Amino acid sequence: MRIQVNGEFREVEAGTTVQELVAILKLRSERLAVELNNNVVRRADWEATILHEGGKVEIVHFVGGGFNANC
Amino acid sequence: MSTALAAETDLLKIGNRVFQSRLIIGTGKYRTFAEMKAAHLASGAEMVTVAVRRVPLDRSTESFLDHLDPTLAILPNTAGCYTAEDAIRTARLAREALDTDIIKLEVIGDQTTLFPDNEQTLEAARVLVKEGFTVLPYFTDDLIMAKKLLDAGCPAVMPLAAPIGSGLGIQNPANLAIMREQLPGATIIVDAGVGTASDAAIAMELGADAVLMNTAIAEAKDSAKMALAMKLAIEAGRLAYLAGRMPKRLYASASSPVVGVVR
Numbered sequence: 244m245r246i247q248v249n250g251e252f253r254e255v256e257a258g259t260t261v262q263e264l265v266a267i268l269k270l271r272s273e274r275l276a277v278e279l280n281n282n283v284v285r286r287a288d289w290e291a292t293i294l295h296e297g298g299k300v301e302i303v304h305f306v307g308g309g310f311n312a313n314c
Numbered sequence: 315m316s317t318a319l320a321a322e323t324d325l326l327k328i329g330n331r332v333f334q335s336r337l338i339i340g341t342g343k344y345r346t347f348a349e350m351k352a353a354h355l356a357s358g359a360e361m362v363t364v365a366v367r368r369v370p371l372d373r374s375t376e377s378f379l380d381h382l383d384p385t386l387a388i389l390p391n392t393a394g395c396y397t398a399e400d401a402i403r404t405a406r407l408a409r410e411a412l413d414t415d416i417i418k419l420e421v422i423g424d425q426t427t428l429f430p431d432n433e434q435t436l437e438a439a440r441v442l443v444k445e446g447f448t449v450l451p452y453f454t455d456d457l458i459m460a461k462k463l464l465d466a467g468c469p470a471v472m473p474l475a476a477p478i479g480s481g482l483g484i485q486n487p488a489n490l491a492i493m494r495e496q497l498p499g500a501t502i503i504v505d506a507g508v509g510t511a512s513d514a515a516i517a518m519e520l521g522a523d524a525v526l527m528n529t530a531i532a533e534a535k536d537s538a539k540m541a542l543a544m545k546l547a548i549e550a551g552r553l554a555y556l557a558g559r560m561p562k563r564l565y566a567s568a569s570s571p572v573v574g575v576v577r
Binding site: 248249250251268270271273274275276277278281283285286301302303304305306307308 | 342366369377406407412
């Protein structure tokens, strides 16, 4: 099925969870936050949260920036 | 009074957090991580601000936070947000990632000036305060706006002194002086516009409780040296404010006794 991650379309298997997506993307999971369809998914809920076709995922971390850093 | 003594007894309070340093600094625009670290150390700052961004998916990235001294408090910001809605989402993500309730709220109104959109800022502040955030809002140096943000439950307000990254210094000292006088109990943190040490000292002499800066340090030729200069300027300005300056006079006033002059 097709989902969007940080604005890019991706194919993942049906039933993929947030936890699995983070692993598929090979992201270090500490100090990341995940949003699904504009709502934060708490870390404790990553494993139980299943992605659906057309789901919009945002995965963020922290970067250097005092002000308006458009990196 | 030594500056050490002043620092021990004169603390900066933001909500339920207490700091000895009245300098808060950014983490952007440094040429290298080593330079950033050296500047952070020299500044004596206890809190640094970081931005929230999408994780790049095409390459593995080290965590930027690993480059920060672990003793520093982290102040996530909503830099780059242009609507209340985006700022609220960003704040929620920051809270989830860092397990912190503090957020520097920035809602920008225009790309050229990076001036804040005060209306959207107030709207976002109201929502975030209700959700339990400690909201530090960046806004135009306007007393009425400061009052509204404090009424909304912000524990401190962060008026700009000049456009972000401009280094122009305190463009409207009267506005800061008025804000200080009219809001004697409020925590006022000058945010943006400082260019060099004297600007920071002036902000503190006008009664600001703290100064937040990034570019003035990061873009200095020697950022660690400038960080130290800022630390000293903040301390000097604070002491001068607490000491209470002499009144300005138009004419001279002799320092030596006028009697007993040899004639």
